[in-house]
Amino acid sequence: MYKEFDINECLAQTITWAKEVGKIHLEYFRKKELSIETKSSSYDLLTIADKLSEEYIVEQIRHAYPDHQVLAEESGLNEMVSDFCWVIDPVDGTTNFAQGIPIFSVSIGLRYRGKGIMGVVYAPFMDELFYAIKGQGVFHNGKPIHVSNKTELHQSLLCTGFPYDHGTNPDNNTDNIARILPHCRDIRRLGSAAYDLCCIAAGYFDGFWEMNLKDWDVAAATVIIEEAGGQVIRFRKEPNYCIIAANALIVGQMQEYIK
Structure with a gap:
């Protein structure tokens, strides 16, 4: 090839x-x-x-x-x-x-x-x-490794992060957290998007989302997640990456709350 x-x-x-x-x-x-x-x-x-x-x-x-x-x-x-x-x-x-x-x-x-x-x-x-x-x-x-086999959002442990301009931009992900937190098991924020995404691939987290990521944050981990049976989708049409990552069922349920 x-x-x-x-x-x-x-x-x-x-x-x-x-x-x-x-x-x-x-x-x-x-x-x-x-x-x-x-x-x-x-x-x-x-x-x-x-x-x-x-x-x-x-x-x-x-x-x-x-x-x-x-x-x-x-x-x-x-x-x-x-x-x-x-x-x-x-x-x-x-x-x-x-x-x-x-x-x-x-x-x-x-x-x-x-x-x-x-x-x-x-x-x-x-x-x-x-x-x-x-x-x-x-x-x-x-x-x-393989992504989590969870089928219900309320059983899922999620992970996210915040954009660098969170102090000046009100579109800083806090609204998404407020919407989705009542519907999941809990949320973590580790601080390394590439590592977070690999934890999705390994099933340690059940779902991930973040806004305004760059190519270097997602290029390697996207291949890793997809080979682990997961999905990485973009929930906004922007030059930067606003993504949700999980198995197909959890991605669909997260989309109801991540805007």
Whole structure:
């Protein structure tokens, strides 16, 4: 399908890269010298671990696949024109990372002609590795996983997050929480969308929604969820991703309350 491109070899390389990035994360985690900066707002953080992690992944891709396009959170889209596009979040959950909270991850997705074909998400503090190739199943630390088989929203544990502009934009997801909370078992907010979505794939959460996510938040995890038998749908037509993720039955029931 991809001519002379070996996607299984590519997956093995990507897992190696993700684990090396995990070492960078842990080298700086809970250390004082994080060189914290802000981006779009005071809530949108950037640390030295973000920069070094992205530089490492981009360098590895350029060496292994010099003709591939790369879209990375901090450096944007390179000028390469290619059927293949890597989508990278070097530290997903930077606020957690900067605060010393151990829920953060590196997310590396690969798209072919705009469609996801591979995803790797690694949460280094917990040593949790999720990975999938389109059509070849999905694995968590080497074991196959599947989305929850819950059929009723009132039995479901949900997960969500808040957009970075929640302090200035009244469209900040609080209304969705107020509508859906009475109809589900409970709601959690962990702070790393890529990891949250992988927990959907593994059945640890039964449903997830969030607004204003970016490509690098969802590219890898979408492949992982779909290979686990789940659905990822967009509930708004916006450039950014406003998504619901769960099994098909729970997605349908969540749509009644998520606007």
